[in-house]
Amino acid sequence: MHPTAKRVTRDELYALVWQKPMSRLAEEFGISGNGLAKICDRMAVPYPPRGYWAKKEAGKPVVTFKLPPRKDGIPEATDIYPTTPKPVPLPEAKQSAVAAAAIVEGVTVPEGIDHLHPRVKAWLVEHRKVQRERELEHRRNRREIFWGSPLLPDLTDRDLYRFRVTSAIFTAIEKAGGRIEHPPITGKVTFMVTGQKVDCSIVEKMTKSLKPREQTRTWTAYPDHHQSGLESSGYIRVAVTTWMRGKQPQWIETDHRKIQDMLPEIVGGLMAVGPIFAEEERQHAERERQRREEEVRRYEVQQRRELDQKRWSQFRAYAANWEERRTLLAFLTEVETRLASEGPATIADSPLSDWLAWAREHADALDPFARGATGMFDAISKVSRY
Numbered sequence: 001m002h003p004t005a006k007r008v009t010r011d012e013l014y015a016l017v018w019q020k021p022m023s024r025l026a027e028e029f030g031i032s033g034n035g036l037a038k039i040c041d042r043m044a045v046p047y048p049p050r051g052y053w054a055k056k057e058a059g060k061p062v063v064t065f066k067l068p069p070r071k072d073g074i075p076e077a078t079d080i081y082p083t084t085p086k087p088v089p090l091p092e093a094k095q096s097a098v099a100a101a102a103i104v105e106g107v108t109v110p111e112g113i114d115h116l117h118p119r120v121k122a123w124l125v126e127h128r129k130v131q132r133e134r135e136l137e138h139r140r141n142r143r144e145i146f147w148g149s150p151l152l153p154d155l156t157d158r159d160l161y162r163f164r165v166t167s168a169i170f171t172a173i174e175k176a177g178g179r180i181e182h183p184p185i186t187g188k189v190t191f192m193v194t195g196q197k198v199d200c201s202i203v204e205k206m207t208k209s210l211k212p213r214e215q216t217r218t219w220t221a222y223p224d225h226h227q228s229g230l231e232s233s234g235y236i237r238v239a240v241t242t243w244m245r246g247k248q249p250q251w252i253e254t255d256h257r258k259i260q261d262m263l264p265e266i267v268g269g270l271m272a273v274g275p276i277f278a279e280e281e282r283q284h285a286e287r288e289r290q291r292r293e294e295e296v297r298r299y300e301v302q303q304r305r306e307l308d309q310k311r312w313s314q315f316r317a318y319a320a321n322w323e324e325r326r327t328l329l330a331f332l333t334e335v336e337t338r339l340a341s342e343g344p345a346t347i348a349d350s351p352l353s354d355w356l357a358w359a360r361e362h363a364d365a366l367d368p369f370a371r372g373a374t375g376m377f378d379a380i381s382k383v384s385r386y
Helices: 008-019 022-029 031-044 052-057 091-103 118-140 157-177 259-344 352-364 373-383
Strands: 006-009 077-080 179-182 188-193 196-208 230-240 251-252
Touching: 006 008, 006 251, 008 031, 022 031, 077 196, 077 251, 091 259, 118 157, 157 179, 157 196, 157 230, 157 259, 179 373, 188 259, 196 259, 230 259, 251 259, 259 352
Parallel strands: none
Antiparallel strands: 006 077, 179 188, 188 196, 196 230, 230 251
């Protein structure tokens, strides 16, 4: 679920950090003491130095720093979000990992290239095809200035080793119930595990090199697949590249532990990612559902607020009309008294009585109780937002 933020102003944060130790206050916000200190620094809020609370408890004199005036660029308030808890391991993921590791115990990395996985064999065919096409292209243009693609070298021992390792992983994944979805020759492959797509890289672990650029590119037939200025460390790295909460799973060879030794662990880990992704997908859908419900709730609250405001405005208008009508009727009474002493007259071809009736009719139109108090509230109830 989305963590709920607590909004605090500079003044509030300043008062809080001088009331209790930073570590205890940080726990209330759901963050670390170091995180709270960074927030204070960002908002230019001074906080007690190390040893302050120990001196205060011992009765020794301490110094309290004043809150400086806020400068331009410093926020007046901030939202403090609690740290997202680490994901709890799923029992389903652990079970998948254990079962997959047991299934692939007998899978080994091929010694040669004669028994590679069909998807990896296709890489060899692709390499030979591109290599021949470029050779023919160069022969056709050898007497001209040629700007085409460079010749493609033969596969190196490191290329072939990566192919053999990848072949073993492909075979093990399929044996464990997974499927190879998209396997380009670059090693950035996609597996389908328990209905979930898992992006994975089976590539050389690269390292910085002080060698000239030309020398760092001779270990592979595909130097453009790797970052310039780096060269192979001589080890293969297998890693999940699809984003997931927590630490991304990865396995790296060493002098003492090769991919063959880690194969059950690697396949078990990859098969465990499927249930994890499925659970994250479920949680994401649940968060989206709650977000939509919250939006609907806020919209309905806003509608009710607007409707209530319009009805209240109508009620106030009735009160103003009622007060205005009382004033007008009192004024009409005074007018009638004066006209009685002045005698009859005709104004604009109409007798004074018509003019008095005209004024009274308009004054009565302002009466909110023309249909009684019940009728007034009935009219208010019919007020809409539009």
